[in-house]
Amino acid sequence: xxxxxxxxxxxxxxxxxxxxxxxxxxxxxxxxxxxxxxxxxxxxxxxxxxxxxxxxxxxxxxxxxxxxxxxxxxxxxxxxxxxxxxxxxxxxxxxxxxxxxxxxxxxxxxxxxxxxxxxxxxxxxxxxxxxxxxxxxxxxxxxxxxxxxxxxxxxxxxxxxxxxxxxxxxxxxxxxxxxxxxxxxxxxxxxxxxxxxxxxxxxxxxxxxxx
Amino acid sequence: xxxxxxxxxxxxxxxxxxxxxxxxxxxxxxxxxxxxxxxxxxxxxxxxxxxxxxxxxxxxxxxxxxxxxxxxxxxxxxxxxxxxxxxxxxxxxxxxxxxxxxxxxxxxxxxxxxxxxxxxxxxx
Numbered sequence: 001x002x003x004x005x006x007x008x009x010x011x012x013x014x015x016x017x018x019x020x021x022x023x024x025x026x027x028x029x030x031x032x033x034x035x036x037x038x039x040x041x042x043x044x045x046x047x048x049x050x051x052x053x054x055x056x057x058x059x060x061x062x063x064x065x066x067x068x069x070x071x072x073x074x075x076x077x078x079x080x081x082x083x084x085x086x087x088x089x090x091x092x093x094x095x096x097x098x099x100x101x102x103x104x105x106x107x108x109x110x111x112x113x114x115x116x117x118x119x120x121x122x123x124x125x126x127x128x129x130x131x132x133x134x135x136x137x138x139x140x141x142x143x144x145x146x147x148x149x150x151x152x153x154x155x156x157x158x159x160x161x162x163x164x165x166x167x168x169x170x171x172x173x174x175x176x177x178x179x180x181x182x183x184x185x186x187x188x189x190x191x192x193x194x195x196x197x198x199x200x201x202x203x204x205x206x207x208x209x210x211x
Numbered sequence: 212x213x214x215x216x217x218x219x220x221x222x223x224x225x226x227x228x229x230x231x232x233x234x235x236x237x238x239x240x241x242x243x244x245x246x247x248x249x250x251x252x253x254x255x256x257x258x259x260x261x262x263x264x265x266x267x268x269x270x271x272x273x274x275x276x277x278x279x280x281x282x283x284x285x286x287x288x289x290x291x292x293x294x295x296x297x298x299x300x301x302x303x304x305x306x307x308x309x310x311x312x313x314x315x316x317x318x319x320x321x322x323x324x325x326x327x328x329x330x331x332x333x334x335x
């Protein structure tokens with residue numbers, strides 16, 4: 001069977017660093033950073049919401065306490081701040097332990113993949129948008145230059161976006177009792193569904209609220 | 212004569228809706244086709260996805276990036292796109308938000324590691 005995609009790792013003009021951050025390379029050999037990637041890409045949605053809710057709880061008093069905490073100057077800490085320090089330390093330890101569990105589970109999972117699954121997983125991790133093209137596109141829209149972090153962020157978000165559309169299209173395809181490869185009608189239905197969920201930004205249509 | 216008037220608009224609609232030879236966006240060169248194919252396979256599609264589907268996805272991605280860029284330009288520092296603006300725009304979507312945070316954290320770590328490595332080399 002023809003393989004449509006080549007391994008996009010070594011492309012001329014792309015520096016090594018950009019490849020690392022965008023593509024998060026690495027197959028079954030898992031390092032710390034790989035564990036982080038996996039946690040977010042997996043089904044840890046509830047965990048994510050919890051994490052962002054936790055951060056939302058930080059208020060101004062906490063922030064001034066936290067700066068004292070970060071300086072680790074115990075003499076400046078009020079009892080409340082001391083408790084906060086212990087809390088955050090415990091949370092960090094708990095998060096690290098959760099990370100380690102997550103990494104171990106991923107290792108076990110990946111080691112039991114079939115060859116086709118390994119192939120697909122490798123493509124999933126390694127595929128990335130070319131930084132140069134994204135940078136050119138953004139700069140053609142803004143007219144000014146953009147920093148490297150912006151390009152990194154935008155490429156990452158776009159990849160997640162592609163994932164959402166493709167997954168929704170696969171759902172549609174399965175629901176209609178058809179098989180991959182995905183056809184344009186599946187893609188369009190997927191886009192229609194995501195639009196109604198508000199996942200696809202559209203600032204062209206002015207909503208009339210009252211009339 | 213009503214037919215003649217209808218036909219051009221009909222053709223125009225067709226060009227916009229379907230993939231067609233032009234890709235629905237005029238003769239713009241396909242920027243992201245190769246990477247998108249690999250991505251689609253990685254996310255669950257067939258090893259050889261249809262070209263029309265890849266075209267549709269490419270248009271979607273370019274539209275997405277365009278929208279985000281325009282929105283980012285209108286908030287925070289006007290006329291510029293900054294990371295903080297992107298993070299703000301994406302705050303409601305948990306997946307994308309977490310992904311951006313991880314990418315930026317990883318980037319910082321890698322930069323620090325590289326710097327330490329270079330300094331170690333330089334020192335010795």
